[in-house]
Amino acid sequence: MATIARILILAGVILIGVPYILVGIGMVMGTMGMNDLFQMTQTIVIGVLIGGLYALIGIGMTLIMGVMGIINLAHGQILMTSMYVTFVSFKYFGFDPYVSILISMPCLFLVALFIGRYLLDPLIGRESILPENQVLMTVGVGLCLTEIMRFIFTSNYQSVRTSYANKAYYIGSVSFNYPLTIAFFIALMLTVGLFLFLMKTDIGRAIRATAQDKDAATLMGIPQRKITFSTYALGSALDAAAGSLLLPVYYLFPDLGGPFTLKAFVITILGGLGSTVGAILGGLTLGVYESLGATFVSMGYKDAVGMVIFLLVLIFIPGGLKRVTRI
Amino acid sequence: MSIFEARNLVKYFGGLAAVNGVSFKVEKGEIFGLIGPNGSGKTTVFNLINNYYPLTSGDIFFNDKSIKGLKTHTICHLGIARTFQVVKPLARMTVLENVTASAFCRVNTIKEAQKLASKAIEFCGLEHYKDQRAKGLPIGLRKRLEITRAVATQPELILLDETAAGLNPKELDQAIKLIKEINRRGITIIIVEHIMKVIMTISNRILAINYGRPIAQGTPEEVSRNPEVVKAYLGEEYAQG
Amino acid sequence: MKKPIKGLGPIIILILAGVLPLVVNHDYYQHLMILALIWVVIGSSWNLLAGYTGQVSFGHAAFFGIGAYTAGILYTKLSLSPWWGMVLGGFSAMILGLLIGYLCFRLRGPYFALATLASGEILRLIANNWTDFTEGMVGILIMQTFVSKLPYYYLIFFIAAACIFVIYLVMNSKWGYYFVSVREDQDAAASLGINTALYKNISLMISSFFTGTAGAFYMNYMGFIDPSVVFSLHNISIQAILVGIIGGVATLWGPAIGALVMVGIQELFRTAVFGLAPKWVSQGHALAFGLMVVLTILYLSNGLVGDWPKIKKIFFRKPSREVS
Numbered sequence: 013m014a015t016i017a018r019i020l021i022l023a024g025v026i027l028i029g030v031p032y033i034l035v036g037i038g039m040v041m042g043t044m045g046m047n048d049l050f051q052m053t054q055t056i057v058i059g060v061l062i063g064g065l066y067a068l069i070g071i072g073m074t075l076i077m078g079v080m081g082i083i084n085l086a087h088g089q090i091l092m093t094s095m096y097v098t099f100v101s102f103k104y105f106g107f108d109p110y111v112s113i114l115i116s117m118p119c120l121f122l123v124a125l126f127i128g129r130y131l132l133d134p135l136i137g138r139e140s141i142l143p144e145n146q147v148l149m150t151v152g153v154g155l156c157l158t159e160i161m162r163f164i165f166t167s168n169y170q171s172v173r174t175s176y177a178n179k180a181y182y183i184g185s186v187s188f189n190y191p192l193t194i195a196f197f198i199a200l201m202l203t204v205g206l207f208l209f210l211m212k213t214d215i216g217r218a219i220r221a222t223a224q225d226k227d228a229a230t231l232m233g234i235p236q237r238k239i240t241f242s243t244y245a246l247g248s249a250l251d252a253a254a255g256s257l258l259l260p261v262y263y264l265f266p267d268l269g270g271p272f273t274l275k276a277f278v279i280t281i282l283g284g285l286g287s288t289v290g291a292i293l294g295g296l297t298l299g300v301y302e303s304l305g306a307t308f309v310s311m312g313y314k315d316a317v318g319m320v321i322f323l324l325v326l327i328f329i330p331g332g333l334k335r336v337t338r339i
Numbered sequence: 340m341s342i343f344e345a346r347n348l349v350k351y352f353g354g355l356a357a358v359n360g361v362s363f364k365v366e367k368g369e370i371f372g373l374i375g376p377n378g379s380g381k382t383t384v385f386n387l388i389n390n391y392y393p394l395t396s397g398d399i400f401f402n403d404k405s406i407k408g409l410k411t412h413t414i415c416h417l418g419i420a421r422t423f424q425v426v427k428p429l430a431r432m433t434v435l436e437n438v439t440a441s442a443f444c445r446v447n448t449i450k451e452a453q454k455l456a457s458k459a460i461e462f463c464g465l466e467h468y469k470d471q472r473a474k475g476l477p478i479g480l481r482k483r484l485e486i487t488r489a490v491a492t493q494p495e496l497i498l499l500d501e502t503a504a505g506l507n508p509k510e511l512d513q514a515i516k517l518i519k520e521i522n523r524r525g526i527t528i529i530i531v532e533h534i535m536k537v538i539m540t541i542s543n544r545i546l547a548i549n550y551g552r553p554i555a556q557g558t559p560e561e562v563s564r565n566p567e568v569v570k571a572y573l574g575e576e577y578a579q580g
Numbered sequence: 581m582k583k584p585i586k587g588l589g590p591i592i593i594l595i596l597a598g599v600l601p602l603v604v605n606h607d608y609y610q611h612l613m614i615l616a617l618i619w620v621v622i623g624s625s626w627n628l629l630a631g632y633t634g635q636v637s638f639g640h641a642a643f644f645g646i647g648a649y650t651a652g653i654l655y656t657k658l659s660l661s662p663w664w665g666m667v668l669g670g671f672s673a674m675i676l677g678l679l680i681g682y683l684c685f686r687l688r689g690p691y692f693a694l695a696t697l698a699s700g701e702i703l704r705l706i707a708n709n710w711t712d713f714t715e716g717m718v719g720i721l722i723m724q725t726f727v728s729k730l731p732y733y734y735l736i737f738f739i740a741a742a743c744i745f746v747i748y749l750v751m752n753s754k755w756g757y758y759f760v761s762v763r764e765d766q767d768a769a770a771s772l773g774i775n776t777a778l779y780k781n782i783s784l785m786i787s788s789f790f791t792g793t794a795g796a797f798y799m800n801y802m803g804f805i806d807p808s809v810v811f812s813l814h815n816i817s818i819q820a821i822l823v824g825i826i827g828g829v830a831t832l833w834g835p836a837i838g839a840l841v842m843v844g845i846q847e848l849f850r851t852a853v854f855g856l857a858p859k860w861v862s863q864g865h866a867l868a869f870g871l872m873v874v875l876t877i878l879y880l881s882n883g884l885v886g887d888w889p890k891i892k893k894i895f896f897r898k899p900s901r902e903v904s
Contacts, residue, residue, distance in 0.1 A: 081690075082690070083690050083693070083694065131874060131878065134878060135877070135878075135881075138881065140881045140882070141431070141631060141763075141829050141830050141882070141886075142630065142631070142636060142825070142829055143636075143689065144636050144689075144690070144693060145877055145881060147690065147693065148821060148822075148825060148873070148877055149873075149874065149877050149878075151818055151821075151822075151873070152822075152870055152871075152873030152874040152877060153870075153874065155814075155866065155867075155869065155870035155873065156867060156870035156871060156874060158866075158870075159864065159866045159867035159870055160867060162863075162866075163863060163864065163867065270813065270814065274697075274698075274701065277694055281691075281694065315705060316702070316705045316709070319698055319701055319702045319705060320702075322694075322698045323683070323698065323702070326683070326687065326691075326695055326698075327683070389771060391767065391770075391771075410770075410775070411770040411771055412770050412771075412772075412773050412774055412775045412776070413775075415770075415771060415772060415773035416773050420771070420772075421771050423767075423768065423771070427765045427767065427768035428765075428768075429760070429761055429764035429765055429768065429769075430764055430765075431760075431764060432760060432761075432764060436757065436760075439757060440757040440758065440760075440761045440769075440772060440774075441772040441773065443754045443757060443758065443773075443774075444772060444773035444774075447754055448754070449752070449753065449754065449757075452754070452757075488772060492772060492773055
């Protein structure tokens with residue numbers, strides 16, 4: 013399985029190799045010391061853990077992009093809505109966020125199905141000067157979701173304190189933050205589940221076929237439109253899961269959608285449009301490099317990391333990582 | 340003096356050579372045909388000539404000057420126009436607007452461009468459709484629009500890419516008439532075609548290619564009798580008749 | 581494609597708009613009018629690049645912000661009056677436009693849109709963090725030159741009129757044909773002798789120039805800017821797109837109408853129909869806007885101006901003459 017080997021090597025290089033090289037350069041230049049070297053492992057670990065969540069968000073977006081060919085600029089807002097759903101089930105029903113996934117995923121799946129069926133589907137194939145109609149519709153949808161949530165919950169920051177919020181596991185001197193670690197493993201399970209779904213089930217195959225060649229898929233009897241808005245719903249459901257997993261470690265407010273949408277498309281561009289493996293790699297990469305940026309540069313520039321990666325990819329690797337690994 | 344020369348054109352897409360060593364010269368004022376089975380690389384040759392794809396190796400000469408690597412729009416200004424196999428009308432613009440846009444290649448004011456465009460439209464027989472949106476035209480007229488646009492750039496050489504495909508017999512005759520008329524005005528033509536009737540009747544000379552390589556060159560009669568060509572492409576009946 | 585400005589119409593509009601602030605001598609309404617005119621400029625500029633040339637920018641805030649900060653920084657660093665920024669704001673936005681064009685025009689469709697979006701965001705982050713140069717999140721504060729709003733009104737009115745006039749001239753020239761050709765089919769355009777890269781950049785430079793000038797005006801008029809306001813993705817970049825869509829892309833007056841509608845409706849909601857409706861209505865002004873976007877894209881995809889025939893049919897249908 014040469015492909016898997018290639019992917020693992022690439023992951024190793026990007027997630028471990030390059031950071032250490034950067035620190036090495038820093039040490040040579042005198043701006044960093046041995047202390048920073050010891051911090052590396054911890055930083056990378058945190059980065060990988062949160063990268064798992066990012067990967068989930070990225071997979072959702074790349075799935076939608078691959079099948080529908082549109083950028084879902086409401087992705088971050090779906091995440092935000094799912095976080096509010098999770099928040100409500102914690103506050104008023106006492107459900108642990110990780111259990112709430114079972115609520116938030118179906119909820120947002122239905123919401124997204126509605127959006128896909130009644131708002132996005134009518135726009136397909138519609139003649140218009142601006143081809144970006146669907147994308148702009150998602151902007152409008154995102155706006156509406158944000159404002160609806162603001163209406164209900166006000167702009168106040170909310171957060172969720174679970175009993176295990178501050179616990180951590182230790183392996184050597186490296187701490188594994190409890191909520192993040194659980195989130196990582198759940199994200200892992202969902203990803204594996206998704207792969208099995210895409211590879212083994214009929215619907216999954218239909219989705220992959222549509223992503224590869226819409227017309228051929230239609231000729232094979234695959235109901236185009238149903239698959240399209242079902243994929244939108246599926247991608248959003250994964251997004252929703254990420255939201256539930258994110259709530260224990262993040263402040264919640266109506267406007268948090270925007271930055272996450274940006275993160276999602278940085279991941280997608282980095283991994284290559286439509287490539288789920290690419291999205292995983294992209295998510296982990298973003299997580300690790302944001303972590304590095306936060307630790308060694310400053311918190312303020314954390315968001316800039318995503319933008320810098322985006323520019324670098326656009327200029328140097330236009331097809332994304334998927335081009336490099338040929339997945 | 341040949342107006343156009345393609346020398347050893349090679350184009351690789353990844354590991355596949357779409358064009359592999361195609362060379363030919365075209366004399367001023369002639370109609371030069373390029374034939375070959377599907378996938379033989381004919382349209383790729385055109386795409387190489389106006390730098391729609393960059394050459395992997397080889398050279399191209401127009402009026403004795405190398406045009407290799409020049410930008411597509413520069414090549415148009417130098418006098419080479421082309422039509423596309425899969426037609427590319429400027430959909431939301433009318434026929435007149437389409438041709439006016441291309442006429443700006445030679446003039447600078449709207450009045451002059453519209454005048455030049457109207458002349459080209461009349462020449463190509465599209466006056467009735469002047470104010471119709473390109474989107475709404477049937478395929479035969481869209482192909483004619485492609486040619487009209489090319490003519491309006493006042494070229495010395497036109498590359499016609501499968502302009503006859505999809506036409507019914509009447510439209511086919513009109514197309515052949517138009518191409519001959521364009522040639523009569525002194526414009527050199529390189530034509531890629533599938534439809535034997537067109538290529539055989541109007542070409543002065545033909546190059547046959549297969550799998551990106553040349554397999555025969557000469558007059559229509561010579562080429563049609565070449566066993567290689569017959570094997571790859573033509574049926575026995577054409578070879579004999 | 582080229583509908584000549586219908587004779588008297590624009591002149592009447594100009595006269596009306598010119599006299600309006602003298603008639604409606606109320607600060608609040610004058611402020612709204614000025615705001616609307618700023619959006620006429622931003623929307624029309626965006627429309628030139630996106631609607632006419634087909635390059636849909638999701639990052640016009642970059643140009644607005646650069647214009648604003650040019651004016652602001654000239655004041656904070658060189659103690660020059662921000663009015664210098666009015667002159668230079670447009671030019672610095674143009675230079676930025678060339679850079680952004682160089683990086684982004686190699687991309688097509690959604691990639692281009694995302695790249696422009698990223699450009700706007702990167703500038704916002706730089707403005708936020710390069711505190712020494714831009715004062716960071718604190719922003720820049722200046723003393724406004726005029727107390728009355730009238731001079732500001734006439735200035736932005738002049739800019740807006742100039743903007744629309746320039747767009748009218750450009751679209752009725754060779755450049756106009758070339759812009760639309762690029763929009764319709766870039767590859768065909770190249771084969772017809774059109775230097776697509778050059779013309780995309782020309783369109784971009786005009787677009788960024790006016791947007792930057794509007795930004796510089798904003799600095800002078802409002803007296804205060806900060807990165808989250810002038811480089812805002814949602815409040816500037818996306819609003820520019822929505823103004824264009826609601827009014828009608830690829831029309832001359834569309835963005836202007838869109839600007840009026842947008843400012844009008846937002847204000848209507850924000851003030852709960854000027855105090856006549858229940859309080860909670862004012863909370864929903866952004867939601868109303870979002871719904872407006874969704875509905876416009878669904879039902880009026882060519883905007884109010886572009887789909888005017890459709891609107892006429894729905895509202896002014898004569899029952900006696902049924903069209904089959």
